[in-house]
Amino acid sequence: xxxxxxxxxSHPPASSALLRNRVLRKVLLGNLxxxxxxxxxxxxxxDMRAVFALPALRNELLESLALMxxxxxxxxxxxxxxxxxxxxxxxxxxxxMQAGPARAWRDRVWGTIQVLVPAxxxxxxxxLGRLAEADTTAHH
Numbered sequence: 001x002x003x004x005x006x007x008x009x010s011h012p013p014a015s016s017a018l019l020r021n022r023v024l025r026k027v028l029l030g031n032l033x034x035x036x037x038x039x040x041x042x043x044x045x046x047d048m049r050a051v052f053a054l055p056a057l058r059n060e061l062l063e064s065l066a067l068m069x070x071x072x073x074x075x076x077x078x079x080x081x082x083x084x085x086x087x088x089x090x091x092x093x094x095x096x097m098q099a100g101p102a103r104a105w106r107d108r109v110w111g112t113i114q115v116l117v118p119a120x121x122x123x124x125x126x127x128l129g130r131l132a133e134a135d136t137t138a139h140h
Contacts, residue, residue, distance in 0.1 A: 043113055
C-alpha cells in the first residue's frame with residue numbers, strides 16, 4: 001500500500017490566508033468596539049476621582065484600554081486608513097504604566113478615556129457597518 005504523506009504544504013492556499021486575515025481583522029475590530037463600550041459603561045456618570053478611587057473599576061478600565069491598544073496595534077494599515085478620525089499614533093504609543101506623579105498619570109489615562117476611546121468606538125462602529133454592508137452586497 002502506498003504511504004500517505006502527512007506533511008502540510010509549506011504554503012497554505014491563498015484563500016486560507018485571506019480567511020485568516022478576515023477573521024483576525026474582525027476579531028481586532030470587535031475587541032476595539034467591545035472594550036470601548038465597556039469603558040464607556042464603567043465611566044458613565046462618574047468623574048475621574050470616582051473612577052480612580054475604586055481599584056476594581058480602575059483595573060477593569062486599564063485592562064480594557066490595554067486590549068484596545070493591543071488590538072489597534074494589530075490592525076492593518078488598510079483598516080486604519082478607513083478610519084482617519086482615530087489617532088492611531090496615540091494608540092501605538094499608549095503607555096499605561098504609571099510613571100512619574102500619580103496625578104499626571106491619572107490625567108493622561110482620563111484624557112485617553114474621554115477623547116481617544118469614544119472617537120475610536122465611533123469610527124470602528126462605522127467601519128464595521130461598512131464591512132457588513134459590503135459582505136451582504138458581495139453575497140447577493
